[in-house]
Every structure is written in structure tokens, then in C-alpha cells.
Amino acid sequence: MEEETIMASLATLTLPQLSDLTNSVFSQTHHHHLRLSALLSSPTLFSLTLHRLHFLSLPHKTLLIARHLLSSLRHLTFHFQPSTTTLAFSRSTAINCRDLDAVLLLLFLCEVRQHNPEALQTPPSKWREVLGQLYAENMMRVSGIGVYNGTALVPFIEMVTRCLRFVDLMGGCGGGGKGGKEVPASVTAVVALPSVEVSGDGVIECAVCKEEMKKGRDVCELPCQHLFHWMCILPWLRKKNTCPCCRFQLPTDDVFGEIQRLWEVLVKIGGKSL
Numbered sequence: 001m002e003e004e005t006i007m008a009s010l011a012t013l014t015l016p017q018l019s020d021l022t023n024s025v026f027s028q029t030h031h032h033h034l035r036l037s038a039l040l041s042s043p044t045l046f047s048l049t050l051h052r053l054h055f056l057s058l059p060h061k062t063l064l065i066a067r068h069l070l071s072s073l074r075h076l077t078f079h080f081q082p083s084t085t086t087l088a089f090s091r092s093t094a095i096n097c098r099d100l101d102a103v104l105l106l107l108f109l110c111e112v113r114q115h116n117p118e119a120l121q122t123p124p125s126k127w128r129e130v131l132g133q134l135y136a137e138n139m140m141r142v143s144g145i146g147v148y149n150g151t152a153l154v155p156f157i158e159m160v161t162r163c164l165r166f167v168d169l170m171g172g173c174g175g176g177g178k179g180g181k182e183v184p185a186s187v188t189a190v191v192a193l194p195s196v197e198v199s200g201d202g203v204i205e206c207a208v209c210k211e212e213m214k215k216g217r218d219v220c221e222l223p224c225q226h227l228f229h230w231m232c233i234l235p236w237l238r239k240k241n242t243c244p245c246c247r248f249q250l251p252t253d254d255v256f257g258e259i260q261r262l263w264e265v266l267v268k269i270g271g272k273s274l
């Protein structure tokens, strides 16, 4: 299901866009490989990260995976709609190095548990060695020799799909991703909204207060091009991240809200290609 949606949205990209995407996914994946290799090569870093994972609660682990997923979805949607994705890169939804290490190790452990459960039956003091070996074997298979471009996308899409299912399963996205939860728009996104002068013929009404917007007056324009009085839309966006007219979604500072928003962007794009 999820994979089909991603593939359908990818099918709408032009060839240059697709190769841009592949390149950026490749460099992100490469960066992750480097971090995980470093982690598996350093006894100190490995035991610190494992220790940290051990004490993280399930909701916290879910949040880590959600952040990781969000950064991947940003990667993906950026190539469709640069404008709506780059608007807000707030700190609350970004992932730092320590968290990245933890989530990479967590995902790798899940993978090992699934495909080589016997590896984790060894005493934890041996884990680093055993995991390092498995990882090296994995790398040989995935990256192969001279395999570069197209193949980077497949594991990436698999990873996104797995994370999506997990986050959805944990109920992160407001009850099965049905969008029941109200989240405020991201402050960064709101600050970046343009002020435009009302012009043209005919009466334009502000959908919030139902009053006419006078010509020459500076009003707020949302990315969907709907106009509102600043004094009307600001309190609205402090509560919801949607346009009062068309429900266009602005970025939010809520990790799960963002995952849902970007996922809907992909679904919409994918739907057009079918």
C-alpha cells in the first residue's frame, strides 16, 4: 500500500528530478552508513548508544523513529514541492547526531531480529562484533560493486514504508493517520507568510470574519493563494495549520502532524498519476 503510493508519486517526476532525488537519497544513505559503521567500530560509542536505547521508553523510541521518518519524507517531498517543504525546518522536528545514532542502531537491530534472530542470542558483550559482521555482509550485498544509482532508492523506500507502518501502529498520527488532531502551524512557516496588497475587481471577503478586504490594504496570503486579514488568520494559525477556505496544510512543529502532512502530499501527487 505505502510502497505503491510512493512509487506512484515517483512516477510523476521528470527524469532530471528523479536523478536528483536518487542522488540526494544516495548521499543521505551513505551518510547513515558511515555513522552506523563508526558506531559499530567504536566500543565506547556502541555501548553508550545501546545503553541509551535500553532505557528509552516505547513512546520515546516511537518519536525517534518518527523524526527519522520525517527527515526522509522531507527528502522525498522536497523534489515535488520545494516550496512547501523548505518553509519550516524547526528545531523541534529535526534530528540531532545522538538521536540519529540511536535510531540507526534501533532500525538495524529490528532488521537483525527479523532476518537473523540467532545473532541476538549471543551475550550482549558480543553484540558489537556480531552486528558489525552482519552489517559488513549486508553492505556487500546492498552496495555491491559499482552498483550506484537506482538501487539506492529501493532500500530507502523500504525503510520509509517500515517506519510509516511502525509509527502508524503506535498511533502516532492521531488515530491511524485520519487527521483528527488539530495542530498549530509552525511559527517559522507563519513568519514566512507573505503580505500582499488587495487589488483587482470585485469584492474579496475574508473567510474568517466574513468582512470585505479593502483595496490597497495589506493582507496575508497563504500558499494556496487564499487571502485573510492578518488579525484574523494569526489567531487561527495558532490553533490549526489548515487554510480556513480549502484546508491546505501549512507545516507544523509537531513531528506526527508533519509526517501526516507530507504523507498526504505524496498521496495527492501519487493519485494524479493513476
Ligand SMILES: [Zn+2]
Pocket (backbone or CB within 6 Å): 206, 207, 208, 209, 210, 211, 228, 229, 232
Ligand atoms: Zn478578517
Ligand SMILES: [Zn+2]
Pocket (backbone or CB within 6 Å): 222, 224, 225, 226, 243, 244, 245, 246, 247, 248
Ligand atoms: Zn486556501
